[in-house]
Amino acid sequence: MIEMQDVTFGYREGGALLSGMTLSLPAGSFHFLTGPSGSGKTSFLRLCYADLLPSSGQLSAFGHDVGGLSRDGIAMLRRKIGVLHQDAQFLDHLPVAENVALPLTVAGQPIDMQALKELLGWVGMTGHARAMPPSLSGGERQRAALARAVIMSPDFVMADEPTGNLDWEMSMRLLQLLVELNRSGKTILIATHDMDLIRAARQLEVQARVLRISGKRVQLAGADL
Amino acid sequence: MKPEFRNVDWRSLWQGLVGRDGGVAGRIVPSTGFTAQLTLLSAGAMAFLAVFALALSLATGRLADRWSSSLAQTVTIRVSAPLDEIEGETGKVMAILDQTPGVAEARMIPEDEVEALLAPWFGPDVPVEALPVPRLIEIREDGEGFDAAGLGLRLEAEVPGAVLDDHTRWRQPLVSAARRLKFLGVVSLGLIAAAGTAMMILAAQSSLAANGQVIRVLRLIGARDVTIAQAFVRRFTRRAATGAAAGTALGMLAIALLPDMDEAGGFLTGLGFQGWGWLLPLLIPLIAAGVGFFATRWAALRMLKAVP
Numbered sequence A: 001m002i003e004m005q006d007v008t009f010g011y012r013e014g015g016a017l018l019s020g021m022t023l024s025l026p027a028g029s030f031h032f033l034t035g036p037s038g039s040g041k042t043s044f045l046r047l048c049y050a051d052l053l054p055s056s057g058q059l060s061a062f063g064h065d066v067g068g069l070s071r072d073g074i075a076m077l078r079r080k081i082g083v084l085h086q087d088a089q090f091l092d093h094l095p096v097a098e099n100v101a102l103p104l105t106v107a108g109q110p111i112d113m114q115a116l117k118e119l120l121g122w123v124g125m126t127g128h129a130r131a132m133p134p135s136l137s138g139g140e141r142q143r144a145a146l147a148r149a150v151i152m153s154p155d156f157v158m159a160d161e162p163t164g165n166l167d168w169e170m171s172m173r174l175l176q177l178l179v180e181l182n183r184s185g186k187t188i189l190i191a192t193h194d195m196d197l198i199r200a201a202r203q204l205e206v207q208a209r210v211l212r213i214s215g216k217r218v219q220l221a222g223a224d225l
Numbered sequence B: 001m002k003p004e005f006r007n008v009d010w011r012s013l014w015q016g017l018v019g020r021d022g023g024v025a026g027r028i029v030p031s032t033g034f035t036a037q038l039t040l041l042s043a044g045a046m047a048f049l050a051v052f053a054l055a056l057s058l059a060t061g062r063l064a065d066r067w068s069s070s071l072a073q074t075v076t077i078r079v080s081a082p083l084d085e086i087e088g089e090t091g092k093v094m095a096i097l098d099q100t101p102g103v104a105e106a107r108m109i110p111e112d113e114v115e116a117l118l119a120p121w122f123g124p125d126v127p128v129e130a131l132p133v134p135r136l137i138e139i140r141e142d143g144e145g146f147d148a149a150g151l152g153l154r155l156e157a158e159v160p161g162a163v164l165d166d167h168t169r170w171r172q173p174l175v176s177a178a179r180r181l182k183f184l185g186v187v188s189l190g191l192i193a194a195a196g197t198a199m200m201i202l203a204a205q206s207s208l209a210a211n212g213q214v215i216r217v218l219r220l221i222g223a224r225d226v227t228i229a230q231a232f233v234r235r236f237t238r239r240a241a242t243g244a245a246a247g248t249a250l251g252m253l254a255i256a257l258l259p260d261m262d263e264a265g266g267f268l269t270g271l272g273f274q275g276w277g278w279l280l281p282l283l284i285p286l287i288a289a290g291v292g293f294f295a296t297r298w299a300a301l302r303m304l305k306a307v308p
Helices: A041-048 A071-079 A096-100 A102-106 A113-122 A138-150 A168-183 A195-203 B010-018 B023-027 B033-071 B086-099 B111-122 B148-158 B168-210 B212-220 B225-256 B275-304
Strands: A002-010 A016-025 A030-034 A056-061 A081-084 A156-160 A187-191 A208-214 A217-220 B074-079 B103-108 B135-141 B162-165
Touching (some): A002 A041, A016 A041, A016 A217, A030 A041, A041 A156, A071 B212, A081 A138, A096 A102, A138 A156, A168 A187, A168 A195, A195 A208, B033 B168, B033 B225, B074 B086, B086 B135, B168 B275
Parallel strands (some): A030 A187, A081 A156
Antiparallel strands (some): A002 A016, A208 A217, B074 B162, B103 B135
């Protein structure tokens, strides 16, 4: 699903942030990505959904070389990837239901109102369908963002510090939703520095692997991948 | 072909003109009231000016054509002489004209026509026959025309009381000025269209810049550039068309309320539209919509390239 071959990435103003990354995220897998703040977790995710491009090396997603994709090609790639951002960005002038259905709208696909209702029910947001995003709490925003991330039935769902602003109860609820998605065959990648969340996932009996960014490289359980 | 003009979505242009807001797709960009009103106002003002530029251009074109056609090929000879000699002098002039190449017809203007010419100054009951009014001979040139300078010299030598009034001396600069005025009217229309285009591009860029966060979210959830651009294009097309329609209506009303040409006479009262000419200003809102569509589309796609 995601293949990296000796991928290096760095911002213009600095040196390499991530280097020598060679790894594979196979379909149906569940990965946590950990590392200290500023280690490059968010940049790694942004590379995966082509918001950033590698400085060198080859990154392919769904069999396509990301560096060779046109702007429309990148848009099409992102329709296959659902992303939960830490700040759960919404269009504040549209109600929650329309925000959740936005990926369908921009893709020109019809909105099945019954399916939308069921999706909002799955994330526990039925009562907030007509609410405006600024009126939502942190947990509600994250759950609405999860609904938006999966409405296109993406093959790959990634989350960037999804529980950073949530209490433990809400964090567990969100994690359970992501585990459910993985059990239905979706590939999951969660960037987090919350080790309790990783331990809780093991209790949910999910086959999760932990990737750690250390010294600009991505390691699996302490060993180079 | 540049990507901005490739795969133009004509359905979107049509929706921008007459369609509804297009559901959520039309509302993915928040409406900014102040910018919207400024765009409407600017489009209306441009259209109002365009109506006058168009009217000026058409009126001066008509004027130039009228002066060219009605005065073209006509020249007058004024014969002054004592009453007992005037018949003889007039006959000499007619004989000279008979021999002059390029003269198609020479006609002595009858007394009743002369009376009509003098009536505005002396009143309707003037006894023309009692006044030392010169005889007037109207000459119509043939296609090639005649040598006005040569004829003038010959008349001076053979009939000293005859004076050739060559209208072309004052007519040509007027026709030329009218044609130049028409050209300036057309240039004004072009400048108004250019200014309108620039205004639309600036307004679209301002709107795009103000909605940077919205655009970023849309890109992240898989929106293509053309989809995002259409949300702006649809809105600006409609604003341009609506504002221009209002400006055009006001401009046409103002033109219609100008004093009637027959009532007041004179040059300026000829400013306006005649017959089918009244349909021409109706093209202004359509052109404004087209300008809004292409200018916004170009600006939007250009700016969106900067968003990853």
